[in-house]
Amino acid sequence: MPRLLALACALLLAACAAAPAGDPMAGPLTLQSQGSFFIGGRAVHSDTLSTLPAYAPSGTVAVDQMYVRQMTPPNASPLNVTLIHGCCLTGKTWETTPDGRMGWDEYFVRRGFATYVVDQTWRGRSAGDIQAINAVRLGRAPATALPTVFAAGREAAWAIFRFGDQYPQTNPGLRFPLAAQEEFWKQMVPDWLNAQPTPNPTVPALGELSRRLGRNVLISHSQSGIYPFQAVAQNPAGIAAVIAVEPGACPNAAADVTPYLHTPMLVVWGDYVPQAPRWAPRLVNCRAFVAKVVAAGGKAEQLVLPERGIHGNSHMLMQDDNSLQIAGMLVDWIGANAR
């Protein structure tokens, strides 16, 4: 009898699932699966792992691996989405916004995409290499051997994130939820990018993840903006499209753009860019890159939100008050363009 009831329920549920859907943004979130894993990494042997008696100084550790967390909806699209954070941040970027709204991680799942959120190598849950710190502490290396690491203070980050020209002045019409800024500053972590080789080990890891997934849309932000382009240049297999959200750099428009001609690409910009000394030339360079790709027969586009009548977006547009509207535009672009 319970088995018969279960069967009846399964049939009814299937019928209801086929019924006109309600708002996919409302109600419980159903996942076919969720979980996490690592991509890449290498074993390193060191004699300066520890200065403490309780832990051996010599041994083998894994570094350069990339942490990946996934959520997959039922009946997922064959296209997957991977979200790659920027400078001084982690995958937290894409989760719940500082003021408690839905992050892009959940949005893309609700729109039907298996969604992967990474921590760049040496950041967040992806281990960095600290052996040089202990070598200096033990007097076996000079202070100049210390790894390059920096933390972005809020006063300087303020202009970089385009909350305003200068801390604490605010850009007019700003959509970033500044009332929750304390929660945002807590998202920031030390950045070990400059202690790592170029291209960053995150780049081949993104390529490997894409080949494993088959059809992967790489969505980068800021510091990681160049990574998907570098991954395409290394091996475009599995990369269904690239969306660079306010990239720190696009590929050089003066160089050969042949590697980019078979991958659809979108570059997205928020507001206040022309007045921002750090960002204005980057937008110009990306526009030149996009134009050259298009002229050569590739598929590339630059989406400058103010040119579409959308104003007030900061550099952290995945956390601005219209973040889901922008994500929706990306979903539309993916549907029309991804391989």
Added chain:
Amino acid sequence: MPRLLALACALLLAACAAAPAGDPMAGPLTLQSQGSFFIGGRAVHSDTLSTLPAYAPSGTVAVDQMYVRQMTPPNASPLNVTLIHGCCLTGKTWETTPDGRMGWDEYFVRRGFATYVVDQTWRGRSAGDIQAINAVRLGRAPATALPTVFAAGREAAWAIFRFGDQYPQTNPGLRFPLAAQEEFWKQMVPDWLNAQPTPNPTVPALGELSRRLGRNVLISHSQSGIYPFQAVAQNPAGIAAVIAVEPGACPNAAADVTPYLHTPMLVVWGDYVPQAPRWAPRLVNCRAFVAKVVAAGGKAEQLVLPERGIHGNSHMLMQDDNSLQIAGMLVDWIGANAR
């Protein structure tokens, strides 16, 4: 018409939800909500945030905050569960096992608990403080001012995790999925515990999280084993129970146990402990603590798995091949004992 159909479906779904449930461990995972946030943290001003021209050396950063990720099922229990990882690891500990099975994070959700997974302060997505590193690099402080940090090499960690007495010898009957050990080593990260004050800032953060949740079961592991006890001693409000999985330490049995008399406590141990020099005395000390609490009228228990006929568990028992069986025992204990 679509509205009528939706109403009919809602009614049918409700009826089906009330029907005898199938295996709660199988099928899609339904979440009422999921997301992440921070607890705690303090603003620190520094003049050595950076040695790079692109980033200002002076500014304010947030440190000591604790990253928390939550998944909440529909109709969640009034009891919440918080999972706290140990040495050299992050919240990844509780997610998908190295060989790809369900982690305790999802298990507790499927058993009806809103489940919170944290990264200890200065670890994973919880920012550490790097200003001393740059002070040394800039010649403003001696090498001895460098923060204490260590990475556990796999050769030494092998015995600590009780995979065997000595790398790479394996304990007979070991349940840890050693075939996937490369994926496990990638979980390990540098550990900054010793660069932080005692008690670790994670401790007051766990207390604050518990008060916010109302009824919270703190489940710690190894290095973090003592944290829930310290949180109870600071302020037991909101802490519904403590489960210490293979704690690095229990409170001192020779000291006053009064602070612990009103919080149900369970200490859990795997196999091979008596032969492990690092762990054997810890089990003995915890047994003495538990006995003293019970003698004083408190509610405490020590669960030694081999004494219940369950053999082969390593220190990483949340990843062993019977990990969900053990989690099920914890759910039973919570149901019978938590406040």
